[in-house]
Amino acid sequence: MIATTMFYLLGAVALGATGLAIIQRNPVYAVIYLVKSIFALALIFYLLGAPLLAALQVIVYAGAIMVLFLFVIMMLEVTPTNASTRSAPGWMQWAPVLFLTLTLVVLTLVLIGLDPATSEGIPRWHATPRDFGYTLFKEYALAVKIISFQLSFAAVGAFHVGMTERRRARLEDAS
Amino acid sequence: MIVPMEHLLTLATLLFALGLACVLVRRNLIMILIGVEIMINSVGLVLVGASAFWQQVDGQIMVLILMAITAAEVAIGLALVVYLHQQKKSIDVGIFDEMRG
Incomplete structure (x- = not known):
């Protein structure tokens, strides 16, 4: 039951973060919002029984690919178009990212706090890294x-x- | 399976549509690559969901392969962006129009 609720919350977070990412003028902000979306997807992967992929999603996507994007954006020194210099009220800039971050942190803490002994704590079906590795390197x-x-x-x-x-x-x- | 498959597919479809909109609407090369990333992520969500639905590990392995392909695609794509920026001092797609027939 908790897992189902969390799935819908995380789905909403992923959709909201992606929607905010694609409307940003500045690519750096877009990358930051996309990292939130990727974190939400990683938690969804865990809920669907893919703990190794959840870790890899954070390490590879958020850790390597998004940082590569940030490197290139900084290297090119692309100045955002003039429309973005028109300053929005301060709270409109940090409120969405703060809200998304808080939601993700709270959901992660709830997930950590679940008792692993019950069926809520661990997905009923999940691929352990051992199963994953055997299938990957054999088949x-x-x-x-x-x-x-x-x-x-x-x-x-x-x-x-x-x-x-x-x-x-x-x-x-x-x- | 914690949720019905239809709901998962709906979420993935919405994410894919957002990524496609980003690719089609934005004029910035980096934003176009970000849109491609969003679409690839939504496909990965479908694969993990299918893996949970049939309780087979194969779908998750396809996501791992997808991650490797994404890494390769991003490496080449960003190298091309840097190259084009050296040529034209801009990454707006509108100015790369020499090949128009």
Whole structure:
């Protein structure tokens, strides 16, 4: 019962955060709201019986991919368009993010506080990291190899695209 | 399954629609990539929900593969954004129109 209520609350948080993210003028604010949405989705993953994926969602999405976005936004020094400099009242800027953060923190604390011995504390069906790992590396071993190839192709591609003309000339001189 | 499958699919559809709207409406290249992220996230939600519905772990493994694909896509996409910004000093999609037929 608690889990069902939490699912709807988290769904509302995810939708609200995503909706706020896509209307932001400044990409930095959009990334911040998107992190809230990703946290809400991670908690939903846990409620649906995927604890390992919930952790990976936070580590990979919020920790790596969103930080990559922030790096690029800061590197490019994109100035927001003029319309955003028109200052809204102060509370309109921090109230939504404060509200979403508080909701997420309270829901996380409720989830931590649930007694693991009861069926409310742990989802009735859930994939333990052990099950997950066995299936991943036995049945899907080929997929793991293909994905690792693809990641290295992506790294090579990113290097190639990111190479400037000057650096390319220097490489050709050296060879 | 803690909620009916229809409700989960509705949530995922709404998230997907928000991401699609972001891709179609925004003119900023970084916001377009963020929209793609939102759509990929909603697909991951559907996969985890299906995994819980059939009580099989396969759906969760597909989400892991999806995360790896997303990481690759973001790495290439952001490298392209940096490259285009070096070329044109702007990341508004409206100015990249040399290929219009």
